[in-house]
Amino acid sequence: MRFAVSPANETVMSMWALADPVRYAVHLPWIDRARLTLRRPEVADRVRPLVELTRPRRWLPDFLTPAARPDLEMAEQLDQIAATPPDVVVQDLLATTPRRPLSPFGRALLADPRGLLPQLVDAVRVWYDEAIAPDWPRMRALLAADVAYRAAQLAEGGAGRLFEQLHPSLRWLGDRVVSDDPFERDFDLRGRGLALNPSVFTDRRVLWNLLEDSLPAGAYPVRAVGTLWERAPVPPGDPLARVVGAGRAALLHLLDAATTTTDLARLTGMSAGNVSQHLSALHAAGLVVRSREGRHVRYRNTEVGMALLRAARGA
Structure with missing residues (x-):
């Protein structure tokens, strides 16, 4: 098979x-x-x-x-x-x-x-x-x-x-x-x-x-x-997008829970390659952390990333 x-x-x-x-x-x-x-x-x-x-x-x-x-x-x-x-x-x-x-x-x-x-x-x-x-x-x-x-x-x-x-x-x-x-x-x-x-x-x-x-x-x-046409929940005029870019902001908004690159690509409409590049930059900046679960690598926000989100959502 x-x-x-x-x-x-x-x-x-x-x-x-x-x-x-x-x-x-x-x-x-x-x-x-x-x-x-x-x-x-x-x-x-x-x-x-x-x-x-x-x-x-x-x-x-x-x-x-x-x-x-x-x-x-x-x-x-x-x-x-x-x-x-x-x-x-x-x-x-x-x-x-x-x-x-x-x-x-x-x-x-x-x-x-x-x-x-x-x-x-x-x-x-x-x-x-x-x-x-x-x-x-x-x-x-x-x-x-x-x-x-x-x-x-x-x-x-x-x-x-x-x-x-x-x-x-x-x-x-x-x-x-x-x-x-x-x-x-x-x-x-x-x-x-x-x-x-x-x-x-x-x-x-x-x-x-x-x-x-x-x-x-x-x-x-x-x-x-049923999740195919869901869109990333980036608020209109999101202030975080003006700081880190729209693509990376979209990922941060989705990483309250651990998520794979594949699922992030599906939810945002970005290619898997673009998602990986953004995640690498966010990881290097200490905004997301990654962990392996079996065959999959999952990403989620660090405390620093969550602090940025809280500040943007409260703006």
């Missing part, structure tokens, strides 16, 4: 939230912005192929959500989708039809996979750039935190503990995973391993690949998705 974060999966599956905001109400802050983006004619026209293939209650073709590997970037996944052989495109599209008939673009892609696949890849790329990339550091931080948590479960308790807690629909029967969902599939991994991807936009069950010939993969709901 291997865990990985898949920007392509999140880009494709985000369309479900856009089409059904009531079901995906936890993502309303993102949905409101994404809908405005999709109303722009230059975006709507290029993204149309993706919209058609991801309408609600449709199965996704396996090639559009490829099994991710650790540290795989969006550009690499787009290249992977673009390199899908035409016969695999056809096979994967036909596998989706028992659920719903193909959309107009789906039928056109079925008839001319070599000619129209670049148009679909462009649609995924545009939607990622316009709607996902601005929030990707926040999403990645949440997904990466889940990967670290699951990897620790696997290391400490084995596959049984992992699958018992991964999702209520899953059971581990010694040499197989049983998924209690309405779609009957029985796959032999054939030594290929199993890719498990936490997903922001997968909400109710684990989603598996449709065809046994595809690389085995499952997308499961990420932990703590």
Whole structure:
């Protein structure tokens, strides 16, 4: 088993939230912005192929959500989708039809996979750039935190503990995973391993690949998705920000309790690299202290840092 974060999966599956905001109400802050983006004619026209293939209650073709590997970037996944052989495109599209008939673009892609696949890849790329990339550091931080948590479960308790807690629909029967969902599939991994991807936009069950010939993969709901769109509680006009900078002030306001770099990145929207740089500066100044708990390093304010916060909050 291997865990990985898949920007392509999140880009494709985000369309479900856009089409059904009531079901995906936890993502309303993102949905409101994404809908405005999709109303722009230059975006709507290029993204149309993706919209058609991801309408609600449709199965996704396996090639559009490829099994991710650790540290795989969006550009690499787009290249992977673009390199899908035409016969695999056809096979994967036909596998989706028992659920719903193909959309107009789906039928056109079925008839001319070599000619129209670049148009679909462009649609995924545009939607990622316009709607996902601005929030990707926040999403990645949440997904990466889940990967670290699951990897620790696997290391400490084995596959049984992992699958018992991964999702209520899953059971581990010694040499197989049983998924209690309405779609009957029985796959032999054939030594290929199993890719498990936490997903922001997968909400109710684990989603598996449709065809046994595809690389085995499952997308499961990420932990703590309700915290994804929380913002750092920095008061407007915060005087501390004028002294240490907005980024470092935001971190100090969050470090009343011990917190990891990953969680701080998710809460602030900063990249993990920027958070680490700010924490290093705060640590060197004696404003935060760090401690290791198992696989994680947590930061919290020192008494000096708390004194600064008290003075700023009382100003």
